[in-house]
Amino acid sequence: MQRNEYPLLSPSLGAQKTLVAFRFGVPGARPKVYVQASLHAEELPGMLVAHHLRGLLETAEQAGLLKGEVILVPAANPIGLSQRLDHRSMGRFEFDTAQNFNRHYPDLAAAVLADASIRMGPDPHANVATVRELVHQWLTRWQPATELDSMRRRLLLLSHDADLVLDLHCDTDAVMHLYSEEACWSPFEPLARLLGCRAVLLAHESGGGPFDERLSGLWWQLAAALRVEGVNAPLPQACASTTVELRGEGDVAHDTAREDAQAIFAFLEHAGAVAANAPPRLPPMACKPTPLAGSQTLRSPVPGVLVFLAKPGAALSVGDVVAEVIDPTAAGQARVHQVRAEVSGVLYATVRERYIVSGGEVGKIAGATPFRSGDLLGA
Structure with missing residues (x-):
């Protein structure tokens, strides 16, 4: 194992933050798997999972079982970790720009299209190596002007040539x-089985430039752009990435973190990054994948005290009451407003705050029929 520290651009006199990464296995070995946690810095379950996964990887490496290369970044956002307001962590948006830490990553396909279009050939493996080289060159030339962009650049330098990318997040209150x-679902179906995911949300492209999709989207977007340019050279989907939502923000416990780390380690065995005596047993899927465009975000049109009648993981039908919003100052029956499901599916996440303003988010239901378009991720 190698522990590496990467200083970020200093935003002010006397201020310096550092990103820490652990490398297991031989550099350049395949498959390369990149795992990071807490890019939204207040989402801590992934950090604890990374702690336990690190122990498993250290043991496997000492036993000579590492066949691929694994990069583990257990605290991917030192900027967000330093942001606090009124004794609360504020790790989703950067204070200086109000930008979401998991949006606005550079479009890598667009960045290398011109160079790739004149260097692609008939060998798909050579084309993959060429694209990875071009991306590395572009990232090396990029000179960020802000601390935030220097963090984005470093995370991409660590991950741009990975075969598999796991970005560990969580919701507020949620099920796995x-x-x-x-394009990435097939490689990650075993992971969904091992983690016992209660919802799997797929999109052709979610929008907003999130970290994970800039890495996997590079390949299918570049392949499509090359065809438009009249270049029909073979370019495989050389990276699959996913955002894993490890339940809710309050689910920070050794028992669940050990289970999740074991599941991810079993996935590494399944993927061939870690040698195993026998392939890990894959449990049955706990859900059917649904389109992200079919996910309903429940909102309340009125303010008041939020009381849930359904918990995350509940299977809902159209019309089911999910929550009540109580206005104790209203007259008569107007003081109770019911928030009902408008699609059938699993209630996979809810908010934690129990006072809601008008238009405020209540929760999310994984519906099977797409009805949304445009940017599909929330703020």
């Missing part, structure tokens, strides 16, 4: 679920 691009 994951997001991925449609």
